[in-house]
Amino acid sequence: NQFELESCSVKVKITQIETVRVSDPADVIWVRVHTDTGLIGLGETWYASKTVESAVHDHFAPLVVGRDPFAIERHWLNMFRLSDHAGYGGAELRAISAIDMALWDIKGQATGVPVYELLGGAVRKKIRVYATGAPFEGCGDLARELIDDGIIAMKMGPTIPIATPSEGQYLSPKVLDHVLKPFRDVRDAVGDDIKIANDGHGKWALPVAIQIAKAMEPLDIMWQEDLMPLLNPEALRQLQESTTTPVCISERLLTRWQLRDFIQNGAAQIVMPDLIWTGGISETHRIAVMASAHQVPVAPHDATGPVNIFACAHICMNSPNAMIMEHVRPYLYGWYGDFVDPLPPIENGWLHAPQNPGIGTRLRPEVFDRSDVILRFSDESIMIPGMNDEGWTGGDNFPLDMWSDMEQMLDFRAQGDPISDRLSRGSGDSPTGGPGGGIATWFKEDDSSESESSEEDRQ
Structure with missing residues (x-):
């Protein structure tokens, strides 16, 4: 409507990055991106929450605070290239994932539409869900319960x-036969009324993976997920060629670049990205x-x-x-209900399209009243010419005299300090090129006398 269109023309700025974590579940961390209009974007990631918290505040928050939250692709590129020396993964990529999610949430709220509308609109209104987790004994009873709930x-x-x-x-053949028992129990209980996937957590060598996949074929397995470590696309292709069951590559592969070879060589027939690990x-x-x-x-x-x-619902x-x-x-x-409202819209075996603007849910107010809640805020902004300044054009637009200081700089990978400590906003800064990405970052001078004079200039 007209109000929504007019509201989009208002320039919005990120004012603060907040992280939220608790003692239980300890591995989950939420990121909230605050703006000067009062909109707050919500993101989430999982695993090593303390380390992710550090990555958010010490490395990425200074890049995005004070900037336009709608420039999502530009923020993603800046953060990813800043972290490329760390190996394109780990806590850095999880932090990027959460911040990216929060930025999409802000854009959806500002425009008054769910995120999937911003991605190009919906091609469906709902999608089937499957249930993960089963006891070794009693899988047949669980299958009946799932079917009663509409889960197939x-x-x-x-x-x-x-x-x-x-x-x-x-x-051994004896142990393998024993392992097949839960699958047989399901088939004996409900026949073909439910699909079954097998998750191997990347534990097996190629010959054993082939042995397992072949033994399970008569049980009509939906997919074989990570029977082997996802380190060798050629080995996984051999597994796929040995079985009629689709091979699925999972959350262990991060970003399109890691997944590309496995897809192109036919190593996988199903892809399972984890949104909060792979870049949001x-x-x-x-x-x-x-x-x-x-x-x-x-x-x-x-x-x-x-x-x-x-977030996955929007995808x-x-x-x-x-x-x-x-x-x-x-x-x-x-525990989901203790932290968010509303809950994910799952009903009768279907995940429905979220209807609220943005991501579609919020942290409950009670979360902030918990005795074990740990909040951290960052509100400092750092301008990096050519990277996150307003004059950025997408090209190599640095003056030649800027690069003359590079030879005087130590390799920033050896300095070990957080970006928030190494970057400064005053005079006397020197740039260096980021490895592989060509991104310029700014560091405080090592010379103490120069640093003192720079401080005097700022005062």
Whole structure:
């Protein structure tokens, strides 16, 4: 409507980055991006929350505070290139994922539409979900319960714990037959009324992975997920060629670049990106598009937190090649409700399109009253010419005299300090090129006398 269109013309600035974590669940961390209009974007990631917190505040917050939250692609590029020396993954990429999600949330709220509308609109109104997690005994009863709830697919991983004794190098026929029991129990209980996926957590060597996949074929497995470590596309291609069951590559592969070789060489017939690990909504959307060019479906991963399900819902609503969405029922009906409102819109086996603007959910006010809540805020902004300044044109627009200082700079990878400590906004700064990405960052001078004079100039 007219109000929404007019509101979009108002220039919005990011004023503060906030992280929220608690002692239980300790691995989940939420990122809230505050703006000068009062809009707050919500993001989430999972694993090593203390380390992610440091990455958010010490490295990335100074790049985005004071900037336009709608410039999502530019923020993603700046953050990703700043972290490329760390290996394109880990806590840095998880931090990027959460910030990216929050920026999409702000843009959706500002325009008054769900995020999937910003991605190009919905191709569907809902998508099937499958349930992850099953006991070794009683899987038949669980399958009946799931079907009663409208869920027609489940995932289990009985091969995971038995890999340890042999380091995944050997599996006796007797033990393999025992491992098949949960799958047989499901088939005996409900027949073909439910699909079953197997998760291997990357534990097995190629010969054993082939052995497992062949043994499970008569049980009509939906996919074989990570039977082997996802380190060798050629080995995984050999596994795929050995079985009629689709091979699925999972959340262990990060960004489109890691996934590309596995898709192009036919190593995988299903892709399972984890949105909160692989670069957020922006990168997961790109992965889905890339996979669609190879006729490969995507089945987003979630065994982590409630906001991720909302974010994945937007990807699934927009992506024609979205196949099915993961969820963990004990989480959905357990601790998720203690932290977000509303809950993910899952009903009768379907994840429905979120209707609220932005991501579609918020942290409950009670979260901030918890005795174990840990909040951290960053509101400092650092201008890096050619990277996040307003004059950025996307090209190599640095004056030649700027580069003359580079030879005097130490390799910033050896300095070890957080970006927030190494960057400054005053005179006397020197640039250096980021490895591989060509991104310029600014560092405080090592000479103490020069630093003191610079401080005097600022005063």
